[in-house]
Amino acid sequence: MIISMQIWEYTAVELSERIKRGELTVAEAVEAVFDRIAETRELNCYITLEKEAALKRAEQVQEKINAGELAGPLAGVPFAVKDNLCTRGIRTTCGSKMLENYVPFYSAEAVERLEEAGAVLIGKTNMDEFAMGSTSETSYFGAAKNPVNPDYVPGGSSGGSAAAVAVGACPFSLGSDTGGSIRQPASHCGVVGLKPTYGSVSRYGLVAHGSSLDQIGPLSKDVRDCAAVMEVICAYDSKDSTSVQREDTNFMDALVEDVKGMRIGVPSNYLDDAADEEVKAAILKAAEMYAGMGAVVEKFKLPLTEYGVPAYYTIASAEASSNLERFDGVKYGWRSEGAQDMHSMYKKTRSAGFGAEVKRRIMLGTFVLSAGYYEDYYLQALKVRRLIKNTFEESFKKYDIILTPVSPKAAMKLGESMGHPLRLYPADVYTVTANLTGFPAMSIPCGKDSKGLPIGMQLMAGAFQEKKLIQAAYTYEQERLRHV
Secondary structure, eight states, rough: OOOOHHTTTSSSHHHHHHHHHTTHHHHHHHHHHHHHHHTGGGOOOOEEEOOOHHHHHHHHHHHHHHTTSOSSSTTTTTTEEETBBBBBBBBBOOSSGTTTTOOSOOOOHHHHHHHHHTOEEEEOOOSSGOOOSSSSSSTTTTTOOOHHHHHHTOOOHHHHHHHHHTTSSEEEEEEEEEESTTTHHHHHHHHHEEOOTTTSOOTTOOOOOOOOOOOEEEEEEHHHHHHHHHHHBBBBOOOTTOOOSSSSOGGGGGOOOOOTOOOOEGGGGGGTTTTTTHHHHHHHHHHHHHHHHHEEEEEEEEETTTHHHHHHHHHHHHHHHGGGGGGGGSSSSSSHHHHHHHHHHHHHHHHSSSSHOOOOOOOHHHHHHSSTTTIIIIHHHHHHHHHHHHEEEEEEEEHHEEEEEESSSSOOOOOOSSTOGTTTTGGGTTTTTHHHHHHOOOEEEEEETTOOOOEEEEEESSEEEHHHHHHHHHHHHHHHHHHO
């Protein structure tokens, strides 16, 4: 029998295989993960934990595994979800005072699909408030911390999800990605993160930030786990009007170690002064490894990408302003006390219920949607979005994969950006284009900086080409493991 202290080190697929072979039980796996959570509590990965419910669910899953009713690659595996995905009977806070005690009566479609596959939900992970931030420091419940060095941020907004996976506080987790919120924390924490093609994973049950940009995706220890999770959560859902019917969802078939002849483009303008020298070196080394494995690697100029950040923040803030209008203290959520009339109640509730970054983006979004500025800002941003998508579509006619950094730098110190939020926005330059275009993008570890902090590289592909990403990422991952 495997001792409890070792269980948290297994990948999700490995853990499920051992459970199905009878080497340990689902309950033992759940207990081991909760023990690990207790050991790493200083990282503040979780907002809400559900141990009693998880152990009860573990018994039910174990019975189905024993009866042969659950045989998938995630059966019996504990998992966590970002706290902006609704979970029936478990509070969903979005990292905000506004929803501190909100308990949904339904679960997000992606969560339900994982539970149907036999995965066991253990809790809700910490995040930037309403997914607005890049460091996980704007959470009402305190900052999440980097698992490599707790003095640094884990990235955001899915920082708790990434840190929990990296430290073994769950085998895999779900995050949401509006402008890089899966990929950037995956890069900072040294795990794998995938933003699927827009519409591939149902957004039903995801508290909206930017509706045309948001997408749910997995954070995992390795590429195989990422593919296994995607097979479960990628499905058409009639409850989501943007959901797409796909036939090519057997993502684990793409775990093929071969990139011979694959065309990989490296944007030369992405490796400019904005990127740290250690990040550049890691990306170029990865490109050399791909070339050494038989891929055709070329540098090329990717135009218009400098307009990605302003276009993204204009569109995302406008959509956030509209989406967060519902949090007014009337229907549900927190309400300020002592208001004398409806107007003052709205004002006090939203002033005290939202944090500074959320209010900043609501005000910006309201401004760009106002009658006097709609055409000058929001409409122009939509036009730029279309032009950026066109440039990527042209690039994918020549290349199978585009290889870029995830972030200009490795993780920054806690508190370094607080009070200077505009310094963070340009750091999204490499990630926001995948959300503006709707194309899939993936972060995988490719090195460390001089402080020992992880560096990730981003692989992008055309619409619905996740299999190409998985194959390219898996090939690199296996080759890198041979050189560690």
